[in-house]
Amino acid sequence: MDVTELYEQIILDHSKHPKGAGLREPYDAEAHHVNPTCGDEVTVRVSLDGGKIRDLSYHGEGCSISRASASVMHELVQGAELEHTLAIQEAFQAMVTGRGQVEPDGELLEDAVAFAGVARYPMRVKCALLPWMAFKDAAARAVSGGEA
């Protein structure tokens, strides 16, 4: 396997210059997720405005894959309809856990398609998924009443 298939240029760019990083106020809910095998951590905050994501802010400690994943997630989710973002989350999860058997939906996933190669590296799936699972968790909490 060629390692460059994992480290797409888009992933390297996002990991070096993450978009929308940092934790911001106000927010409706946050979730803190940890990958106990490697010690990667991420905190994701969601602020809702009606049915839209008003702000998604995050802070993490992790590898290039998890940093880039959080950055791309921010770009896709910021200002979008909540329903739409949850569909992206689902498609992303299906793609990276699909062992390379799932044809990614390029229209829905946009830049996140760059993470398709992760599916072939089972040890790295959790890295890519970490911010998205924290987002899913925070969004659910925000919808259900917003305990922070």
Added chain:
Amino acid sequence: MTLTIPAGMPQYEDVPRLDVAKVRADFPILDREVNGRRLVYLDSANTSQKPRQVLDALREHFERHNANVARAIHALGAEATEAYEEARTKVAAFINAPSRDEVVFTKNSTEAINLVAYAFSNASASGGDPRFQLGPGDEVVISEMEHHSNIVPWQLLCERTGATLRWFGITDQGRLDESNLDELVNERTKIVSYVHMSNALGTVNPTARITARAHEVGALVMLDCSQSVPHLPMDVQDLGVDFIAFTGHKMCGPTGIGVLWGRGELLAAMPPFLGGGEMIETVTMARTTFAAPPARFEAGTPPIAEAVGLGAAVDYLSAIGMPAIQWHEKELAAYALDALPTVPGLRIIGPQVPVGRGGTISFTLDGVHPHDVGQVLDAEGIAVRVGHHCARPVCDRFGVPATTRASFYLYTTTEEIDALVRGLERVRKVFG
């Protein structure tokens, strides 16, 4: 021109050596390719590779002698029992235990440590031997350098009994901080359990002062020898501690077999850990009396073939010689401690000199997460471990989320360390 070392100085032949090419020929896996490259296995602190001699012993046991132990009266049962008990004798000799009955087979180091921790809580609950009684006001001492397997069992024990957990710190050089020894280990201390060689830093801890202080205040001493027994000569009588734990798979043996060594009179005073078959004397429906050690602590069908495999591993290591293995790794550590810092941005976490340390070296690379380091190295066929190495407090102590760790063994070569250095240059290129 030959270089002559002046008479009276230490000579080249003074230290025991091994022939690494000959050693490597015993390990079939070292010939395989990974991602199109010859495997460079630098993850022996995680698990060691297995020589053909051990694989042959396992196969022969299953093909020729397989039966359950200590209960079958037929020929195979007798052969399997003899092989299992012979493994115990070999392990006892390997660590210079005064009696083979002091060697308890467990499934790994973790179980061995839990066995001792549970001796404390079970004795406390049932009014057992006072040395194992633990309650509020008593203290258990560990260190910040421990693998989680020597932290969590003691945390849980303290929760069960109300005792207090305390620990040694780590110095900036990656050594155990003994500066507060006399205060930390005191009349309230019941057991001191710490690591002989750190899996995360490579540090080999001196033990004499701590053992003397612990015994002075009447506390027991347990050493986690998971990383030391595979790599240096072990003599439990010389060491003078009360318990040691180690595991077979890090010393050329199979997984699923570990060892608790304990002083005979202490094992005899300890209540059982797990209950079941083979650990009993007499069972009635109301109560049970227990067998003497080591059987008391080996409930159920033990890992028989695994013990036989460990016995073969001990034979293998003894034939090469533990002093030669220790010296080989000392040379590798010295080589790597010089070579690795030539990589820009590389910082070694732990002792920087090949003294009081083994061939396990953790490091960070500026701006590149260890996970990414490990991934690119893997693409080059180089296996290292990345993460917190089940020793998260060590990472916290040095303010890093994780490290990359290269660990050596008797089959490691300086060429493999060169390959690691080249691999790290490639990492810097990808993430530069």
